[in-house]
Amino acid sequence: MGHPVKSCLFVITFNLLIILYALSLCRKNMNETSVVAPTVLQIRYTVSREKLEIDDKFPIVFYSTAYLDHRYPIPRLRVFSMNACVSPREFISAEISGIALSGNKTTRKRVRLRGEPTEGECPWHWATQCFYNSYIWTAELFENGEERKGHIDGITILLNNRRISLTVREIHPKRRGGFTVCIQPVYWYSEFHNIALFIETWRSQGATRFIVYYHSSTKQVRSLLEYYENIGILKLKSWPSFGSLSSTVSAHFNFPSIDSSTYRVGHTLAQNLCALEMKTEIGAIADFDEIMVADRGLLIEYIEETLKNKTFGAISFNHLLVKFDPKISSMDYSGVMNPIFLNRTGPSKTVFNSSSVDILATHSVRRFIGNETTITAAGSLLHYRHNSYTEIVDTVKKPFKMLPSYPQLHIKRIQKTIITVLGSPIPPYNSTLLHTLNQCISKIVGEGKCRSTVAYCKQWMDPLADWIREETVGVFVV
């Protein structure tokens, strides 16, 4: 290895980890013909570890809300974070304070939280170059039953001398009725023409509420989202950048910043949070260019009928690519009445019962609380992805309708909403922003780097628009 490579390859040894961190960053110093440098961040653990307790030198950032989850037979405390991989034997110490119903006094209790990557593996095979992974840390509480009905006021994470306070929210089995759709964190989102169509189609299929995790977008996108928030059907949840590691960590080790080594924006963390936050039993996760439909009848009726069989906790919808003629980016939505279906596969998505979901992955329920299983839907996930216009594939005949009844009326409402929010004439959609983002992603993929799109594409995207960014402080804490 040449000198520049050696200089940025570093080896850290401390009592917890030996981290061999062969940075993909080194690559830019290498000439193209030299030996292929390891681009995967390798995290190795010593065989015998003296200390299994996570301390203040470990790179981790917490979501500021922890959950006391009563959906399990024994209530669980669940803490969400982004961090380097850990082994199942490692744990985080925390102190909970609460009031037991039996008494009147505040009691404190030490617990050990065990971590599990939301993807079921760490590193995740889709994101082996990413240093940080979504984790859920869990402790079972009130095992002896007597304190079961007590409640928790707060939790303090203890990392040596560092204390991190999290607020606690209680989760109970969800309520019957209603249908909540979660949208993964939107970042650098510019396709404003998708949003009104998304809301209108999902509502016409029975959705009652939307939760959007928000990182960044154009002004038009933000205005439309705020419009739907103001009429009370959509909730915007802050998903800002993760911020810096604690000073203790960064003073000792040259770990990458969290934002620069996280797949996308940590979307599986947001998805799992959304499944907890939703108040309705029936929920789904989708992107702004997707709608699920049933072979026959309304989506919600099909879901309710299918979930009557209590062995099913989720329904998986197979992917079907769709395009419209004319394109909806022209603001003419008449093509939505007769969508063109394309014979192109893609990943499926699920509708689930949020009372029975333990951990969600992006395209499936990874684990249920009970013995529930996932059934394949008699229906489809219709995906009107921007690149469907350039795909050279056969069209296929399908019976699906995106708007099951009175489509003209819905289409009128879509156009009226956009004019109400953005003014008339509707500002033209500029596809440069999306194309630039896709070019940047291709570059990351080509270079074999962690797809930390937000950090990596910043220089490309910043100059293109006046981006609205989520900057709420305290959502993530170190």
Ligand SMILES: *[C@@H]1O[C@H](CO)[C@@H](O)[C@H](O)[C@H]1NC(C)=O
């Ligand atoms: C709890 O404490 C308050 C004041 O400290 C007292 O008024 C109340 O009676 C107590 N309740 C019980 C159940 O001990």
Ligand SMILES: *[C@@H]1O[C@H](CO)[C@@H](O)[C@H](O)[C@H]1NC(C)=O
């Ligand atoms: C959702 O799951 C819970 C817990 O298993 C169950 O009681 C409830 O009936 C299910 N709801 C639906 C709509 O299937």
Ligand SMILES: *[C@@H]1O[C@H](CO)[C@@H](O)[C@H](O)[C@H]1NC(C)=O
């Ligand atoms: C529920 O689904 C399972 C699996 O398909 C099936 O074996 C069972 O008979 C169904 N139960 C009812 C009540 O329909």
Ligand SMILES: *[C@@H]1O[C@H](CO)[C@@H](O)[C@H](O)[C@H]1NC(C)=O
């Ligand atoms: C769709 O494509 C697959 C393979 O690409 C092919 O086997 C299948 O026959 C096609 N279906 C239709 C309806 O064209």
Ligand SMILES: *[C@@H]1O[C@H](CO)[C@@H](O)[C@H](O)[C@H]1NC(C)=O
């Ligand atoms: C789940 O399955 C296990 C093993 O088959 C069984 O022992 C248990 O009773 C089941 N639990 C429920 C809630 O059906």
Ligand SMILES: *[C@@H]1O[C@H](CO)[C@@H](O)[C@H](O)[C@H]1NC(C)=O
């Ligand atoms: C689209 O945005 C880019 C980047 O801001 C700009 O250079 C270009 O002129 C815009 N195109 C149109 C048609 O507005």
